[in-house]
Amino acid sequence: MTSNVVGLFHDPESALTAAGQLKGAGFESLEIMSPVPIHGVEEVLGKKKSVIKNFTFMGALIGGISGFALAAGTAIAWPHPVGGRPIITMPPFLIITYELTILFGILATVLGFFISSRLPAFRNRVYVPESAVDKFVVTAPCDDAEHFKRAEAILNDAGAEQVREIGGSDL
Amino acid sequence: MHRPMTTETFKLGYNDIHDDVIRSIVKTGPKYYIALATAGGTTLLCFFFPWFYQLYYGIGAAGMNHPGVWGTYLASFIFWIGLSHSGTLLSCVLHLTNSSWRKAMYRSAEAMTLFSLVVAATYVMVHVGRPWFIHWAVPYPNQMELWPNFRSPLMFDVMAIATYITGSTIFIYMGSIPDFAAVRDRTSGWRNTMYTLLSLGWRGTDKEWHRLHWAYTFLAVLIIPLAVSVHSIVSWDFAMSIVPSLHQTIFAPYFVVGAIYSGTAGIVTVMFVLRKSMGFEQYITKLHFDNLGKLLLVLSLIWTYINGVELFTAWYSGTSEEYEALNYKLFGYYSWLYWEMIIFCAVLPMLMFSTRFRTSFVPMLILSIAINIGMYTERFLIIATSLSRQYLPDAWGTYVPSPVEISIMLGSFALFTTLFLVFVKIFPSVSMYEVKETMATPKMEPAAPAAGSPA
Amino acid sequence: MSLFSRFMDGWRKYRKPGYYDEFDYHWTMTIDLDKCTGCEACVTACQAENNIPIVGEEEIAKGREMQWIRVERYWEGEYPNAKLSFIPMMCQHCDAAPCETVCPVGATYHNQDGLNTQIYNRCIGTRACAVYCPYEVRYFNYYDHEWDSPLEQQLNPEVTVRGKGVMEKCTFCIQRIREAKDVAKDDDRRRVQDGDVQPACVQSCPSKALVFGDRKDTESQVYQSMNDPRNYRVLDELNTDSSVFYLKKVDA
Numbered sequence: 001m002t003s004n005v006v007g008l009f010h011d012p013e014s015a016l017t018a019a020g021q022l023k024g025a026g027f028e029s030l031e032i033m034s035p036v037p038i039h040g041v042e043e044v045l046g047k048k049k050s051v052i053k054n055f056t057f058m059g060a061l062i063g064g065i066s067g068f069a070l071a072a073g074t075a076i077a078w079p080h081p082v083g084g085r086p087i088i089t090m091p092p093f094l095i096i097t098y099e100l101t102i103l104f105g106i107l108a109t110v111l112g113f114f115i116s117s118r119l120p121a122f123r124n125r126v127y128v129p130e131s132a133v134d135k136f137v138v139t140a141p142c143d144d145a146e147h148f149k150r151a152e153a154i155l156n157d158a159g160a161e162q163v164r165e166i167g168g169s170d171l
Numbered sequence: 172m173h174r175p176m177t178t179e180t181f182k183l184g185y186n187d188i189h190d191d192v193i194r195s196i197v198k199t200g201p202k203y204y205i206a207l208a209t210a211g212g213t214t215l216l217c218f219f220f221p222w223f224y225q226l227y228y229g230i231g232a233a234g235m236n237h238p239g240v241w242g243t244y245l246a247s248f249i250f251w252i253g254l255s256h257s258g259t260l261l262s263c264v265l266h267l268t269n270s271s272w273r274k275a276m277y278r279s280a281e282a283m284t285l286f287s288l289v290v291a292a293t294y295v296m297v298h299v300g301r302p303w304f305i306h307w308a309v310p311y312p313n314q315m316e317l318w319p320n321f322r323s324p325l326m327f328d329v330m331a332i333a334t335y336i337t338g339s340t341i342f343i344y345m346g347s348i349p350d351f352a353a354v355r356d357r358t359s360g361w362r363n364t365m366y367t368l369l370s371l372g373w374r375g376t377d378k379e380w381h382r383l384h385w386a387y388t389f390l391a392v393l394i395i396p397l398a399v400s401v402h403s404i405v406s407w408d409f410a411m412s413i414v415p416s417l418h419q420t421i422f423a424p425y426f427v428v429g430a431i432y433s434g435t436a437g438i439v440t441v442m443f444v445l446r447k448s449m450g451f452e453q454y455i456t457k458l459h460f461d462n463l464g465k466l467l468l469v470l471s472l473i474w475t476y477i478n479g480v481e482l483f484t485a486w487y488s489g490t491s492e493e494y495e496a497l498n499y500k501l502f503g504y505y506s507w508l509y510w511e512m513i514i515f516c517a518v519l520p521m522l523m524f525s526t527r528f529r530t531s532f533v534p535m536l537i538l539s540i541a542i543n544i545g546m547y548t549e550r551f552l553i554i555a556t557s558l559s560r561q562y563l564p565d566a567w568g569t570y571v572p573s574p575v576e577i578s579i580m581l582g583s584f585a586l587f588t589t590l591f592l593v594f595v596k597i598f599p600s601v602s603m604y605e606v607k608e609t610m611a612t613p614k615m616e617p618a619a620p621a622a623g624s625p626a
Numbered sequence: 627m628s629l630f631s632r633f634m635d636g637w638r639k640y641r642k643p644g645y646y647d648e649f650d651y652h653w654t655m656t657i658d659l660d661k662c663t664g665c666e667a668c669v670t671a672c673q674a675e676n677n678i679p680i681v682g683e684e685e686i687a688k689g690r691e692m693q694w695i696r697v698e699r700y701w702e703g704e705y706p707n708a709k710l711s712f713i714p715m716m717c718q719h720c721d722a723a724p725c726e727t728v729c730p731v732g733a734t735y736h737n738q739d740g741l742n743t744q745i746y747n748r749c750i751g752t753r754a755c756a757v758y759c760p761y762e763v764r765y766f767n768y769y770d771h772e773w774d775s776p777l778e779q780q781l782n783p784e785v786t787v788r789g790k791g792v793m794e795k796c797t798f799c800i801q802r803i804r805e806a807k808d809v810a811k812d813d814d815r816r817r818v819q820d821g822d823v824q825p826a827c828v829q830s831c832p833s834k835a836l837v838f839g840d841r842k843d844t845e846s847q848v849y850q851s852m853n854d855p856r857n858y859r860v861l862d863e864l865n866t867d868s869s870v871f872y873l874k875k876v877d878a
Binding site (some may be wrong): 222227229230231232234235236237238239241298299300301302304305307308317318320322323324325326329362368408411412413414559561562563564565566568569570 | 631685686688689690691696698699700713715725727728729730732748749750751753754756757758760761762765766767768769770790791792793860861864
Binding site (some may be wrong): 088 | 632633636637639640642643721722723725867
């Protein structure tokens with residue numbers, strides 16, 4: 001049986017302390033849910049590296065190349081003499097390149113955000129609605145009842161206002 | 172730039188913000204419906220009805236004539252694009268510089284960006300002679316094997332504005348995901364379904380906050396150069412022509428500064444209205460008006476300087492065309508509009524040197540509206556005076572807007588208002604999590620009782 | 627492979643300007659202002675040949691006249707000593723035309739005859755070309771024009787009738803050039819000879835002030851007259867490289 005222990009805290013410091021103690025006690029895949037981004041999570045749960053910057057960079061690069069290819073390629077496919085300018089007119093084509101660099105950069109950033117944060121996710125997951133208002137929530141999966149008891153004790157010691165069990169069947 | 176908001180904000184708890192913002196979405200009084208019906212009706216009557224008449228009759232329904240082939244439609248287009256410049260752009264700059272005072276107002280500022288862009292894009296269709304073929308200006312593979320002309324400044328516009336609309340939509344949406352999640356938990360019925368879909372299953376975990384922070388930062392970094400490029404490109408529609416008094420290198424910075432100027436003034440107007448009508452007195456405070464006032468003052472001074480440069484360049488060129496255009500601008504048919512613009516945009520904003528003026532709400536509202544009237548005049552004059560006095564004196568003429576044009580111009584404000592009214596009932600118009608961030612985080616107090624757990 | 631090599635071929639070929647040196651023809655007009663009497667026969671002939679709509683009194687008052695060629699009048703001095711000069715002004719068919727670059731859909735471009743062409747059914751009516759044209763010779767159809775009966779009977783079948791929302795301008799009577807080229811092709815594939823083709827304005831000019839022909843043919847009449855010492859081009863300082871030359875003896 002797998003269930004999840006959920007501790008609600010009034011303030012971020014005690015939530016972080018609790019998370020650190022749980023981690024020290026051997027609990028894994030800890031999550032902290034909060035109404036605002038909180039500082040100091042990385043010190044407790046380990047450094048996070050996001051892949052979003054790679055997405056942004058690759059998107060911008062692909063956008064730049066495809067932007068120039070769009071302008072220059074269509075001009076070559078249908079040579080269209082205009083105003084005595086060369087068919088491949090660099091200054092205006094660089095503006096098109098610039099705009100598409102940004103467009104693809106933006107789209108790739110969004111894609112990177114979705115992929116790296118596992119959104120959108122409409123299946124049921126461990127969630128406490130209070131965490132969107134004013135509660136700081138620490139949650140960890142537990143293998144059995146004894147496991148849960150241990151986690152509950154740690155959370156209560158750290159000053160949790162409430163400890164809940166959200167089981168596999170509740171999900 | 173980290174400054175506490177005001178003392179009264181500190182008294183509020185996380186819960187109060189929640190209640191206030193959700194109330195603004197869920198509780199709808201008769202006043203709102205009256206406002207929506209009035210705005211929607213005006214849009215229909217003043218915007219769409221004259222436009223359909225013009226579609227049927229031809230662009231001759233507007234006042235454009237032979238030298239003045241561009242008119243108020245294009246002026247309105249620039250105006251709306253300009254108004255869009257303070258929302259997302261300002262929001263990005265303030266996000267990157269970590270200015271906390273932005274947080275209460277940026278959501279509605281970004282919405283302003285988005286809806287101004289929508290209105291501006293509609294104006295493109297109102298402006299062209301055959302809007303039913305407008306898709307030819309979009310690059311897509313087609314059976315004619317014809318592609319648009321990427322050398323045209325108008326084509327840069329198409330690309331830039333399409334990118335800008337996409338970017339601003341994504342930016343406002345990304346910033347709202349946590350708030351949609353918060354609203355999702357407090358609503359029921361169709362609203363719950365809508366917010367469940369909009370929030371994408373957001374839970375507010377440490378990982379999600381981390382990813383959102385970085386994605387948001389990268390978006391801000393991308394959108395700042397984009398916003399600057401958009402209005403530069405709009406200015407090149409004019410500056411890349413060889414019309415005297417339009418063919419100037421100062422035009423790109425001139426337009427960008429003018430855009431941010433009128434956009435910031437627009438934000439002051441919208442802030443005032445939101446503050447009064449939605450009961451956000453505690454979130455939108457004197458501090459915001461003070462800071463926006465300082466920004467407006469700086470922009471006004473830059474704008475005045477660039478105007479001086481424009482006059483000097485025309486005089487210094489020593490060519491008869493430029494002299495004639497300059498003379499016509501200052502003393503010709505439209506000169507009273509020119510001096511009106513100088514008073515509204517260069518002289519009156521000097522009042523903002525006084526702190527007392529900046530922190531009084533009603534005078535700031537009046538000034539912000541005056542600035543935007545002046546800025547609309549500026550865009551109209553750029554088109555009307557320049558086109559009226561070009562190279563060949565035989566083709567000189569004057570252009571006067573027709574009733575259809577004036578009606579569409581007024582109707583576009585109603586269109587904007589309608590869109591905004593719909594927005595405030597769907598989006599949390601004050602960013603909850605970011606206002607919470609500006610407040611003191613709850614401190615360890617062991618015996619604190621749970622403050623009414625929400626459903 | 628083939629797409630990429632096509633791209634590279636095009637890249638090498640199209641990086642340089644000045645491709646108009648390779649045009650088949652280079653149609654040019656000269657206007658001798660010393661011969662022009664300002665009779666406006668060219669304006670009328672153009673109106674009849676090219677189905678230019680009659681916009682009516684009201685529209686003229688709004689400043690929406692339609693005349694692909696107009697005779698500009700400039701007065702110098704006060705009444706007793708007044709001096710009047712004329713310049714017939716039509717599309718200058720610039721080789722470096724500002725109007726062509728600005729069209730977002732490519733409705734106006736330079737064709738193989740060195741003509742600045744306007745494609746009516748591609749035009750979306752942004753009117754940017756009319757702003758960019760320093761000669762102000764582009765005219766816009768503000769609405770669908772009608773010809774009062776029986777005037778619709780005299781419409782030229784060779785020329786399209788333009789609908790609302792479309793820009794139009796002088797074409798150097800491209801329908802006549804096309805016809806001359808067809809005739810030349812049928813006749814042993816020779817080039818169009820000097821004098822084979824004349825636009826309506828040139829044909830109707832009573833004082834022979836207007837001369838039209840191919841600049842590439844050094845024997846042609848237009849080549850002789852465009853090298854006349856009196857020649858100048860209107861607004862030449864804008865570097866539009868126009869194809870209409872004016873001849874005028876400068877008063878000392």
